[in-house]
Amino acid sequence: METEILRYILTSHGSVDREELECNLGDAALTADIIRNNNDKFMACSFSGTWKVVVRSGVRLCRVRECQRGDCEGLHLCKNLLFSGDCQFQQSRKGCSFSHDLKSDNNLEVLTKFGLETLKRTEVCLLLLQSDDSLLPQICHDYNNRSVCQDECPRLHICEHFLYQDCYCHRPHDFSDPRTLKLLRDKRIPEQLHGVLKSVYANKRALWWADRGNRSRESGSEAAYSSEVNEYEAEDDGGPDDQKSSEDSDSSSSVSTNQSEGSRHGDPRRREGGRRDRTRGNRRKTPSAAGSVEPNGRYRQYDRSDAKRDGTQNRGGKGKTEICMFYIRGKCKDEGNCPKAHDKMPYRWKVKRNGLWDTMADNERIEREYCDPRNTYSTDCPPVHFDTLMSGNNKVRRLSTLNYVVKPQYTHTTLWFWYFEDHNGHWHQYSATMDLFEQRPIIITSEKLEQMYQTDREDVVKFLSFELSFKSMKQTDRKSGAKWLVRRRPRFVSAAEVETKR
Numbered sequence: 001m002e003t004e005i006l007r008y009i010l011t012s013h014g015s016v017d018r019e020e021l022e023c024n025l026g027d028a029a030l031t032a033d034i035i036r037n038n039n040d041k042f043m044a045c046s047f048s049g050t051w052k053v054v055v056r057s058g059v060r061l062c063r064v065r066e067c068q069r070g071d072c073e074g075l076h077l078c079k080n081l082l083f084s085g086d087c088q089f090q091q092s093r094k095g096c097s098f099s100h101d102l103k104s105d106n107n108l109e110v111l112t113k114f115g116l117e118t119l120k121r122t123e124v125c126l127l128l129l130q131s132d133d134s135l136l137p138q139i140c141h142d143y144n145n146r147s148v149c150q151d152e153c154p155r156l157h158i159c160e161h162f163l164y165q166d167c168y169c170h171r172p173h174d175f176s177d178p179r180t181l182k183l184l185r186d187k188r189i190p191e192q193l194h195g196v197l198k199s200v201y202a203n204k205r206a207l208w209w210a211d212r213g214n215r216s217r218e219s220g221s222e223a224a225y226s227s228e229v230n231e232y233e234a235e236d237d238g239g240p241d242d243q244k245s246s247e248d249s250d251s252s253s254s255v256s257t258n259q260s261e262g263s264r265h266g267d268p269r270r271r272e273g274g275r276r277d278r279t280r281g282n283r284r285k286t287p288s289a290a291g292s293v294e295p296n297g298r299y300r301q302y303d304r305s306d307a308k309r310d311g312t313q314n315r316g317g318k319g320k321t322e323i324c325m326f327y328i329r330g331k332c333k334d335e336g337n338c339p340k341a342h343d344k345m346p347y348r349w350k351v352k353r354n355g356l357w358d359t360m361a362d363n364e365r366i367e368r369e370y371c372d373p374r375n376t377y378s379t380d381c382p383p384v385h386f387d388t389l390m391s392g393n394n395k396v397r398r399l400s401t402l403n404y405v406v407k408p409q410y411t412h413t414t415l416w417f418w419y420f421e422d423h424n425g426h427w428h429q430y431s432a433t434m435d436l437f438e439q440r441p442i443i444i445t446s447e448k449l450e451q452m453y454q455t456d457r458e459d460v461v462k463f464l465s466f467e468l469s470f471k472s473m474k475q476t477d478r479k480s481g482a483k484w485l486v487r488r489r490p491r492f493v494s495a496a497e498v499e500t501k502r
Contacts, residue, residue, distance in 0.1 A: 013199035045206035065097040371492035373419040373427040
């Protein structure tokens with residue numbers, strides 16, 4: 001299980017959202033225990049209030065050419081081969097003095113000692129970049145704090161803030177500056193690794209703050225760093241509803257304010273204020289991007305009385321409008337305290353009768369019919385009207401999991417498709433195919449529309465000669481004035497498919 005977690009994080013550039021990790025790897029409690037008990041491999045770090053798990057290792061490259069030490073605990077491997085899979089010195093007259101076999105007897109023994117024997121070269125490379133400070137040039141703090149430094153400074157002169165957040169200062173915000181490229185070349189960093197450097201440097205910085213927090217906690221000092229920052233379950237007492245909601249931007253790979261600002265400048269008031277905010281749960285909350293989104297595309301708020309009658313209110317008093325993906329996977333660590341609805345399916349249709357929300361029969365059949373954009377009604381008696389969310393005189397609602405565009409890495413998210421109706425009454429999905437009206441490639445896709453819709457649900461999207469109104473759910477030809485209906489429906493997921501993903 002440790003290796004599975006390690007490889008999963010390495011495929012995500014060395015760090016991954018904690019909730020995503022627990023959701024996609026099954027047993028959340030077991031995953032949390034492994035993370036907590038293996039700080040030599042995994043470290044929980046806060047990135048702008050979002051808890052991520054960052055990987056590292058104690059393995060290092062041996063610097064001695066043709067090392068013959070029997071007790072050497074370093075990898076005997078050419079750095080060029082490690083970084084790029086190739087070494088230009090192999091074909092030279094003198095050849096290369098370092099080994100080019102990652103799985104040699106010595107290397108395999110070292111990798112096994114650290115539990116890395118099954119990793120590929122690229123995975124070992126990323127792990128070493130985050131763990132071995134000698135492989136990458138350091139970022140110059142003098143340049144970032146005073147914008148002046150010695151001419152022959154061996155450190156990178158790039159903006160430190162851009163690693164964690166958007167920044168618009170005068171300093172370089174990428175690794176393409178000539179001076180930066182020279183320093184990277186001197187360290188034999190090939191261009192194919194430049195794309196992961198921002199993540200690597202951000203992860204290294206987060207690990208530095210986490211280790212500093214551990215040292216402060218061990219020494220009993222609160223002045224250097226808040227002892228709460230590196231506790232894996234530090235924010236769990238507030239429950240998942242205190243985490244960032246699904247309509248917040250995905251963002252923020254910036255190290256949290258308590259780490260980067262308050263600690264750096266030694267401002268105890270700022271750190272104390274941060275702890276008070278966490279204790280009181282004063283985090284910004286916004287509506288969920290999934291939850292109970294109406295089938296016609298409108299976001300629906302439920303009043304508190306409805307939530308109580310439904311028996312699914314959370315600690316804040318609002319109805320449980322989002323299905324817990326951890327529960328679908330098999331286990332939710334919050335159990336009865338979870339603010340999300342517990343269901344074995346990623347969708348659930350309910351009807352309100354006599355003031356109570358009851359689960360509708362044939363949940364999967366209703367969902368299958370709803371996912372077909374041709375259908376306006378279900379085949380129930382009385383039928384469910386998918387546009388008005390009514391069944392006879394009774395209200396209907398649909399609970400669902402988190403939206404795919406918010407967390408595309410998660411399992412059991414809800415994937416929404418967008419469709420338009422042509423002149424002949426046929427429905428077509430927005431995709432990178434031919435435009436049926438003018439026989440030319442269309443430039444808008446369902447995924448792009450869904451991303452725009454989550455940003456502004458009353459937006460008007462213009463493409464080619466058309467404009468699509470999210471508010472009216474109609475597409476208009478600006479030249480002729482002709483209009484077509486637009487529908488937003490989820491991808492159908494059967495119970496059998498859900499079972500295979502558990």
